Amino acid sequence: MEKPSVRKIKYAGNHIYEDQEIADVVRTGTGSILNLYRINEDIERIKSLYTEKNYHNCEVTYTSEMLDNNQADISFNIEEGDKLKVKQILFEGNKFFQEKEIKDVIKTDEKGFFTWITSSGELDKNELEQDVYRIEALYKNNGFIDARISDPEVIFEKDHILIRFKIQEGDQYKVGSVNFNGDLIVSEDRLMQTLKMKTGDLYSREKLRTNLFAITDIYMDKGFANADIVPAINKDDESKVVDITFQIEKGSPVYIERILISGNSKTRDKVIRRQLAVYEQQLYSMSGIQRSVKNLQRIDYFENVDIKTSKGSREDMLNLDVEITEKATGAFSFGGGYSSEDSLFGMISVSERNFRGKGQILSAKAEVSSSSTRFTLSFTEPWLFDIPLSFGIDAYNWDKEYDYYDKDSKGGAIRLGYMIFDYTSAGIRYGYEDFTIDNVNTDFTEVDEGQYVTSSITTSIGYDSRNRPFNPTEGSDHSLSVEYAGGFLGGEIDFTKYIAETGWYYPLFWKFTGFLHGKAGFLDDRSRDDIEIDYERFYLGGINSVRGYEWQDINATPENEDEERGGEKFIQFNAEIIFPILEDINLSGVIFYDMGDAYTKDEDMELEDLYSSFGGGFRWYSPMGPIRIEYGQILNGNEYSGGRWEFSMGAAF
Incomplete structure (x- = not known):
């Protein structure tokens, strides 16, 4: 007798899933020949569907109703049961x-x-x-x-x-001897230094794998990309010891034949190539490739960076395929809000971090608040004459109302910087500022009214190994700068200012990042006695130093004086734990502890009496730039002494 065809499929007893959701996993279809083997498979598929939602006791049966014309209707009867955990x-x-x-x-x-x-x-x-x-x-x-x-x-x-x-469980074993046989291109001592598991340690499969990778990296860094390294394990059941011997065949050295770049529709090839730590015709280097990926990620032009290898024209040749995905590097932003330092403010800016695809940086920005109006224009060429020498020029107009005086400034600067080593750069900057001081409240400050010129040269050296510029998760950032003003450079303002800063980022657990930051400065004021440059002195307080205090709350004003005075030296420390909240929109949380103080030139820096605070907040890398909202609670000994919310738009520290 010919098997009937399926006219209709019905589902009964289902509440968790709609009919169509079940039909999507059922292979039996209308018009198909009734096949009991396939029906039983469909029952198991329906059960598996319910298992996904933890209905593990779901029961499914079927009935068939024979019709005229050799057709049949199929009904799947479902007893969903209870959700089990x-x-x-x-x-x-x-x-x-x-x-x-x-x-x-x-x-x-x-x-x-x-x-x-x-x-x-x-x-x-x-x-x-x-x-x-x-x-x-x-x-x-x-x-x-x-x-x-x-x-x-x-x-x-x-x-x-x-x-x-x-x-x-079996028995617990320790590592006995560790040996190397075969082609050694470095000393055994050098290989032993890379090992995470050594004689006397508990045997660990994971550490053995780590040791294997570490040895392989040494060989791949010397050009032996096809090195074959096999760990041989000899287990002594009596002494409960495992002897490990690494059998090494280095193979032939491999060279990089060509570096092929793809995915860059805007960025010029040379902008990418200058970030690479490997070159054509040189020996293959794994660490150089890893450093190249990190360098390309750090310039922040690309959504994704991947470097793969492919066969070259000979066995001892490999090609490097640099595959990148570009992202938007230009930004037009505007906004407004409330800042704890400038009260109400508005901002509009235009910037391009990869101008003309040459890696140049061009930006213009206008900021207006109830106490400040600032216009800035900046241009940077990071590779002048195709060498790692950066050149930049800045111009600005800044009118600022301080608490006890107003300062109207016009100025500019020319910058040069040179990459000395990986992550290490040196710079020099000449700045010229013509400014006017007026509306001075002499009851609270010694600043003098008048028109002045500051002509200065700043030299600096910095080290930056952070994995990304905003919300980094590893690396460090250190700098030392000396600004010399006046003297042979001219101008009425005469001083030397020293600033040292350090910051360390390190992963803690899960996606939590620790951050330790320190900063210190010293001002040597050589200006005439009738010129007061309090605006160059150091004040602390606010979102970029000791949070919870208002800006200028921490100063060097003597207890018996009313006139507020900044310090000739200062020190601050910050400790943070940063963690993601909504990664899709780059929203993070932070908790922190801050310390710091400012001192007169002759005052001792007593670290046990620093002002301190703690708190937390949010950081969002918004389309308008990095936004920080943080609350600082002042600590006064073992007691709390007030606090305040802080808001800013811009980079941290």
Whole structure:
């Protein structure tokens, strides 16, 4: 008898999924020949669909209704059951590690008090399979080279799930001798220095892999891109020791034949090539490739950077394929708001960080607030004459109302900078400023009215290894600058100012980043006695120094004087923990602790009596630029003493 064809497919009892959602996984279709084998497969697919939402006790049956014309209607009858969660995870055979230590490394977890708002207790079979390898890794990375973990036993009860892992720990082994055989291109001592697992350490599979990569990197850095390094393990069951011998075949040296760049529709090839730490016809270098990727990421022209290898024209040749994805580097932004320093403000700016695809930086900005009006224009050529010599020119007009006087400035600067080593640069800047001081409140400041000229040269040296300019997660940023004004340069203002700054970023755990920052300065004022340059002195307080205090709250004014006075020297420390909140929009959170003070020239810097504060806030890399909103709580000994919200638009520290 000929098999009937399917006229219609029905679904009954389903509430969690719509009919169409179930139909999407069912292979039997209308018009197809009724096939019981395929029907049973469809039942399993429907069950799997429900399993994805933790309905593990779902039951599915089918009925068929025979019709005229050799046709049939199929009905899938679904009993969804209850949503099941993991109630308990059991371990058998574990003696060395406690249950809690094992549970800490697996992804499957037990339902808890907050199960109704979290995913705790949900069973993901893929993760459960990986948990076997996670437990095995825990043991094998702690000396248990023979540890075995059975497939987990999953028990579906009426209203919950039980999971049982059976563990065979075996014995714990330490590392005995570590040897190297074969083609050695560096000394054994040099190879031994790279190892993370040495004689006497507990055997660790992960550290063995790390050691293998470290040795491989040494060979790949010397041009041996095809080096074959195999660790041979000899296990002594009596002494519980593992001897490791690395068998090394270096192969032939490999050279970079061509560097091929793709994906750059705007950025010129030479702008990309000058960031590369490897060159055509040189020996292959893994560290050079890694440094090249980091350099290209740091200039922030590209969404993605990838460097792959491909075969060259000979066996000893490789091509490097530099694949990049460009991103927008120009920005037009405007906005307004409230700043803790300038009150109400408005801003409009136009900038291009990759002007004409040559890597040049051009920017214009206007800022107007209730106490300040500033216009700036800036241009930078980072590679003058195609060498790592940067050239820049700045011009500005800045009218600023301070608390006790007004300063109207017009000026400009010419800058030169040179990249000495990787991440290390030196710079020199000549600045000229013509400014007027007026509306002086002589009851509170010694600043004198009049028109002045500041002519200065600033020399600086800096080191910047941060992985990105905004919200970095690793690297450091250090600088030392000396500004000399007056003297043979002319002008009425005569001083030397020294500034030293350091900042360290390091990963903590998950995506949390630690940041330690320090800054100190000294001013040697050589101006005439009738010229007061308090505006060049140091004040602390505000979002870029000791948060919680207003700007100029921390100063060097003697206790018996009313006239506010900045310090000839200062010091500040900042510690932060930064963490992502919404990564898609670059929103981060921060908690911090600040310390600092300003001092007169003859005053001792007493670090135990620094002003301090703590707090937290948010940082957002918005289309208008970096925005910071932070609250600082002042600490006065062991007591709290007020605090304030801070807001700014611009870079941190």
